[in-house]
Amino acid sequence: MKIIKLNAIDSTNTYLKQLAKETQLLDETVVVAENQLSGRGQMGNGWLSREGQSLTFSIFKEFERLTVASQFVISMAVSLAILEAIKRFNIPDISIKWPNDILSANRKIGGILIENVLEGSVVKYSIIGIGLNVNETDFPNLPQASSMKLETGKTFPLEEVLDTILKNVFKNLKNLSSSDFSEMKRLYEINLFRKEKVSVFETPEGSQLNGIIKGVSDSGELLVETENNPLQKFQLKEVKLIY
Template identity: 75%
Template sequence: MNIIKLNAIDSTNSYLKQLAKETQLQDETVVVTNKQLSGRGQMGNGWSSREGQSLTFSIFKVFNGLLAERQFAISMAVSLGIAAAMNELNIPNISIKWPNDILSAKRKIGGILIENVLEGNFVKQAVIGIGINVNETHFLKLPQAGSLKLATGKTFQLDEVRQIILKSVFDNLEMLSQNDFLEMKQLYENHLFQKEKVSVFETPTASHFNGIIKGVSEIGELLVDTENQGFRKFQLKEVKLIF
């Protein structure tokens, strides 16, 4: 593991992507920053973090033989790796909100942004951004946000938390193969927030409908048994879970 530590930067993902274009990066290179100025999340959302109270870092990972059609396996592996790390840290009620938000007792404590580079039918490499709310206790206008400290009442050492997460995530990424895919998918579904419960969903046009999450497809679509339209598959920008 090669760790690059920076004091402040706009986005660890953007920095690592540019670095990968300019140099021959070592597999499992990690970029860590104390202060991220323009963090990015899924679907163009921002990711705000407070200096000295949260973790923001990005991972460069090389893949061999991972089919592009199964690239969602990376998201599952990273999500499950963070979930396992949270369990090791005794953070209660951990679940994964599709596709890869990490929750503790229905509050978001972590987010993931994965940007893959494809070569033919395979994933060549990925830059994986991870943000974890560790010791924050106040979130302005973010009622669903949480942190490790709010979940446990304890103050955590950032370096220790990061090392536990990195080990767990890298262990999971090493297990990615065709043989492990279905087993990993089952484990991911077991962690899905609101699985088998009636939930409210919102479409891009702001309409709402009820449905029950049943799992995910092999390409990462959310499988929902809807109240009025039967069984449907949704991609990332097609539906939002309201909770």
């Protein structure tokens, strides 16, 4: 593992993607930003981070036997790795909100942005961006955001949290192949936020529907049982969970 630390950068994912194009990166290269100025979340959403209070970093990871059809296993593996890591710091009531937000007590403390580079029918490598709210205590206009400190009342050493997460992520991604999918999916669904509970979903058009999250498909779609349909599949941004 090689760690590159930067004082300030627009986006660790953008920086690492450019680096991967220009140089021969070592597998498991990590870029950590002390201050990320233009962090990105899923589908272009922003990610708020504060210097010295949060963790923002990106990982370069190569794969050998992972098919494009099974690429959602990367998202599941990373989500589970972060969950396992922060459990060690006694963060309460943690879960994964589909597809890969990290929640504590129904509030978001972490997010993941994965950008895969494909070669034929396999995943060549991934740029995995992770943002984690560690010691922040103020989230203006973000009522569903929280941090490890807000959920526990404790201040955490950033380096120790980072080291624990990286060890877990690389353990989960080591020799990851398509054959690992079913076990990862089982563990992911066990930790899925609001699974088997009646929930309210909103479509991009603003209409709402009630449904029960049953799990995810092999391609990562959310499986929801509704009153009029035994099982519907939703892709990212096709529905928003209201909670």
